[in-house]
Amino acid sequence: MNNTTIGNMKKKKRHQKNKKSINQKTxxxxxxxxxxxxxxxxxxxxxxxxxxxxxxxxxxxxxxxxxxxxxxxxxxxxxxxxxxxxxxxxxxxxxxxxxxxxxSEYFISLVKMGEESGTMAESLNLILEQQQKEAVYNSKIRSAMLYPSFVISLTLLVGIGTAWFVLPRLTGIFVSLGVDLPLPTRILIGFSTFSSEKGIIFFPALIVFLALLFFFLFIYNKTRVIGFWILFKIPGVSRLIKYVELARMGYFLGTLLDASVPILKSLSSLSEASRFKLYSDFYKRLHEDVKNGLSIEESLHKYKYTKKLIPVSVQALVIAGEQSGKLGSSLIQIGKSFDSKIDTTTKNLSVLLEPVLLVIVWMGVLLVALAIIMPIYSLVGGIGNQQDKINTTSPTPLTEQQEIIEVPEEVIILSTSTEQIIPIAPTNLLEILPTGTGFLNVRSTPSTSGVLITQVEPTETFTYIQEQNGWYEINLDNGKTGWILGTYVSILQ
Structure with missing residues (x-):
């Protein structure tokens, strides 16, 4: 074999090696x-x-x-x-x-154990059974949170629809009442005005913000620990989460140990299976301690937060199982015990959250109702006070000597020789429009905070002196002047 043939063979091998390396990278x-x-x-x-x-x-x-x-x-x-x-x-x-x-490593460990021991079918059945258990635990948590999530979402949508479409229509009516508005009504008017002007931007942005908040609190791995911390602070919910995790730990870890899976791999698989970061981190610490030669009892006593995650009675059962060499059986019994408690806790949680949600919805409805009803009561009180003033003020009759015939300013004498009088129609004339309440308030100043002088009715006409910021100063029948809101006025030509 000459040098050329050897060189070609080496090039071919290098080419095949490079091609294999490229394929592996792909x-x-x-x-x-x-x-x-x-x-x-x-x-x-x-x-x-x-x-x-x-x-x-x-x-x-x-x-x-x-x-x-x-x-x-x-x-x-x-x-x-x-x-x-x-x-x-x-x-x-x-x-x-x-x-x-x-x-997952848990699945791979059981498959490896089944292949090496010839019990692949049993290992896969164990995987299937545990996966079904995991689905049951997750569905119980979702079902417990479904009702409050639905009520809160529906309340939020109804509130947005009311603030966006209904409340702006009430603003004009409240302003036209001409009474001092209470604080809840002023807040409602301000919010409805904001909704009508900025709602097309604000409400979609609010929905996107809430969706992102939910994602980062409960889905995103790096930040969902905050959401789980919040859940642990809610009465009833924290108990349900604890029971689910204890049932998962007992059944999951117990079946793995009974299947002769090493304790370190079992703890590693349990940490991967846990959905709550607090428990997942706890199992990781337990894995590291056992790996470093500590017993489970020593590891449980090492951390001050163990009692919050694992009840003392459960710790005692785990320690007893470790010392007797029956840790797997003890854990399975723990899993069965808490599995039955989950159903009861789920039902109790729904019963507990229902009145709380009703109170929250009731408070929202009450605030809106007060904001709408309080101005109406103020208006009725103002009408009653005005009527009392009219009834208590008796006119003084004029004697013949006191009767005076007043000549209107609009009457101008054009010719003294013929004594011909020609009236000229006033130019500053307005008419009161329908208000929805059957009257329009006349105030001392061009503002809703002005003192209420009297009330005029629709279709009445008056001469006006001036206009200021949407208010008109009119001449009243008693010779005085007052201000009315220009929203319900029509200028007559």
Whole structure:
């Protein structure tokens, strides 16, 4: 073999090696994208379907082919295809699952244990059972929070609709009443004016803000600890969360230990399964302590917040199970005990939250009702006081010597020789329009804070002297003047 042939073979090997390296980089990049795109719901569905199909005795290749066809997303189809390719190449199933980085360590640990011990069916059944339990726990929390969330959302929507469309129509009526408005009514008028002018921007922005607030408090991993801290401060809700986590810990950790899964992997899997960061961090600390050689009893006594997360009675059962070598059985009993308490707590929580929500809604309705009714009571009181003044003031009759005939200023004598008198119509004349209340208040100053002088009725006409800031000064029949709101005035030509 000459040097040229050897050189060509080396070049070919380097080319194949480079091509393989490029292909592996492409695969890793696609797997990284798939980890982001595949949702938790889709991963759980894959685990459930894989466990059911494997338990039926179907071959592994056929199972993966069926799951690939049923997958709705490109990312999941690519991952399943990658798994099938590696399994056909002789790679262990658990190792292939681990390379994808899509499935949890808990699932991979049980699959590895099943492959190595020949009890794959039992391991997958255990996975399926625990996943169903996890779905039950999550649904109980959602069902407990569904009713208050619905009531609060509906109240918010009704409040926005009322403030945006109904309250602005009442503003004109309140202003035309001509009485001193109470503080709730002034606040209501100000809010309704703001809603009519800025509502098209404010209310959509408010909805977006609330949605983002919910996302960062309860969904986003880095900040949802704040939301969980708030939930732990709500009476009833904190108890439900504690019972759910204790039931999850007992059943989840107990079944793993009974299935001979090592304690460190079991604690790591429990930390991944927990939905609440406070408990997840607690399980991580417990894992680190056990890894460093501490017993569970020592680890529980190490942290001052343990009593808030784990009741003393539960700690005693865990410690007793650890000392007797029956920790798995003790944890399963704890899980069953708190599983039954969850149903009772969920019902009690709904009963507790219902009156609280009703009181909140009632207070909102009461404030709006007071803001609307209080001006009407003030108006009725003003009419009563005005009527009392009219009834108590008796006119003094004029004697014949006191009778004076007043000649209107509008009458001008054009000719003294013929004594012809020609009246000239006034030019500053206005008419009172309908107000909705049957009268219009006359005040001493051009403001709703002015003293109430009298009241005039629609269709009456008056001469006016001047106009100022939408108010007109008119001549009254008793020779005095007063101011009326120009909203309900029509200028006559």
């Amino acid at each position: 695969i890793n990049r696609k797997l990284s994208i798939a980890r982001i795109l595949i949702s938790k719901k889709e991963r759980n569905l894959f685990i459930e379907n894989f466990s059911l199909l494997y338990s039926s005795g179907m071959s592994l290749g056929r199972i993966l082919n069926i799951l690939k066809k049923e997958s709705r997303t490109w990312a999941m189809r690519y991952v399943i295809g990658y798994i099938a390719k590696n399994v056909n190449a002789g790679v262990a199933l658990w190792e292939t699952f681990q390379k994808t980085g899509v499935l």
